[in-house]
Amino acid sequence: MALDAFAPWDDPNAKPLIQFQNVTKRFGDFTAIDDLTVDIFEREFFALLGPSGCGKTTMMRMLAGFETPTEGTILLSGQNIAPVPPNQRAVNMMFQSYALFPHLSVWDNIAFGLKRDRMPKDEMAARVEEMLRLTRLEKFARRKPHQISGGQRQRVALARSLAKAPKLLLLDEPLGALDKKLRQETQFELMDIQESTGTTFVIVTHDQEEAMTVASRVAVMDHGKIVQVATPDAIYEAPNSTYVADFIGDVNLLNGTVAAEGDKLHLSWAEGQPDIVGSSSKTFSKDQSAFFAIRPEKINITAQKPDGAANALKGKVLDIAYLGNISTYHVELKGGQVIKAQTANNRRISRRSFTWEDTVWLSWTDTAGVFLER
Template sequence: MPSLGSIRRSFAPWEDPGAKPYISFQNVTKRFGTFTAVEDLSLDVYEREFFSLLGPSGCGKTTLLRMLAGFEEPTEGELYLDGQPLKGVPPHKRPVNMMFQSYALFPHMSVADNIAFGLKQDGMEKAAQDERVEQMLKLVKLEEFARRKPHQLSGGQRQRVALARAVAKRPKLLILDEPLGALDKKLREETQFELMDLQQELGLTFMIVTHDQEEAMTMSDRIAVMDKGVIVQTGTPAEIYEAPNSRYVADFIGSVNILEGRVESTDDGHVVLDGPDGKITGALRGASIDKGTTAWFAIRPEKIEISRTKPEGAVNALEGEVWDIAYLGDMTVLNVRLGSGAVVQAAMLNRLRLVEDPIGYDERVWLSFGAESGIVLDR
């Protein structure tokens, strides 16, 4: 049976009508004076879920987390954790740990003591403390830095200490605000998978804020894309990437080409658009779309084939001229200028080290793609 993107795993409580949300925002609004940071927002997150809030700076992501942690109170609406209302409950009485973007480490304490701080506050025995701290140091690869002070560490190392301290207490809910932003690319990628494994092993619920799309796509069971204090789409990484509900979401997640046209016909879940560079047939997003209206065809670069001659039997084929070429190692990206002046990006996977007669600058080429390769959006 066809699936939208690769199957991550069978865990999907949001598809069960009888499942009870672990976190529930109900018509929550948060204002700071005349500025509305979050507006009439409703969202359910389930136990053991790895949930990401994704959006540009200032869209309200961190404000949501701060309300959940107890550092802000909603102006309107209700917030529940494990069925219990959180209104008026102070931060230290919530089964929640938050890793701050600013790290908030104690400068006079060593790395090991920073990690152990919450364990000491909870009265954990010294032997158990030491064992837990050792586990956390191993997790973030800082065993040799245990006795150092925060000022003796790099920004990325301090971030890893903050992560270890947040996880050490094994909270029911761990909130992370841009947790991996200061790490280098390779360490960030390694830590993403370690976080996923840790979350599964401990059975915790993770709620993370990030503006890094790749990070959200890698780690999340589901993603909520935010804009100006509202959630514009919630779904699995595959749903967000392959079936965006608007040009905003399509454009925000990964690279995408968006071509405008007028709806000429609709049939069996597909739409024919008449655009300045010819007709395009794509999959319909939603139940219906009116003929004669303006719509947009969104397609990812890796779903486009590029060739010197027009492919026989191609459902969609557009002709253009190679304008720019970028060799990225694993793939080569070509920007192709169509007759209308629109530029379409196509990506070719570099499966072989050597390429016979590679396509070069200023060549005339054809871009082809199937009807299911892209999606038609009405907004």
């Protein structure tokens, strides 16, 4: 599924599968969800991303039917789902703990919901076999959950959740229990399964890398509100606030006052330092307080001042974090400010160009960063 071909959120005629309309959820005096409005479309892999306590799990529990909104409406396929009990919704939820039945085989775990729905035996057997194939678990059908690995248990839980062919599958931190390598492999499996079934997936995660990998769109949440909803590349390259810029990936944030000169913006940000020059589609008033956000990998690091660079700052290497494929240099400027720059390690470490205490120049183009109002 090419992402550029799949963008129902840009189509004014597309009907959302899920609509949150001015939804607020309070627990006593605490507001978990605050007047939230968002649309999620059919066949989307939609990620709710944010720190603990930001309201993402409450949103999911309302979709599942375990909580009801204090105010506002949630529509599924145009129907208000508030009066529909959880077991009658075309929604299934997969928990972080997987919640498998230890005494049942993999086959019977997957068949559990179908048996309760009294599906005819031959239909049920065909459906379970289809789910086993989809999750590549055919060889493990007769084993019990304790006889298979964590990654396989995760796939059993997924197969069981998909067996009833829900319109919507909710995944609450589904990869939280897996180690990093297995998580990464499983992320791609999840994407393949989501694509081949065409089911709408909504995943809750606090792992930004996971959200950026799997999702068609990411909603970044803070204190019960959605701060930005966009495709992963838009969230990363064009964050709408310092909160989003800081939450997703690594970023340098410089604060100052802004002035327009021709089609360029100039940020006056530190005494003795040249203005930061860049461009922005936003309009800023003269001397307005603003932030400039730039990713470390967009900054070049050189021994000499580069000719013709739109932005160049001089400093000395304070610290180096070696991460195998990349190195992050912490460079201290004359006024004490520290800026992070990243380089790809395409040579062996002994050939590293810079070391601690070296004087270096940091430079970037006038389109490398973004100006933000807040």
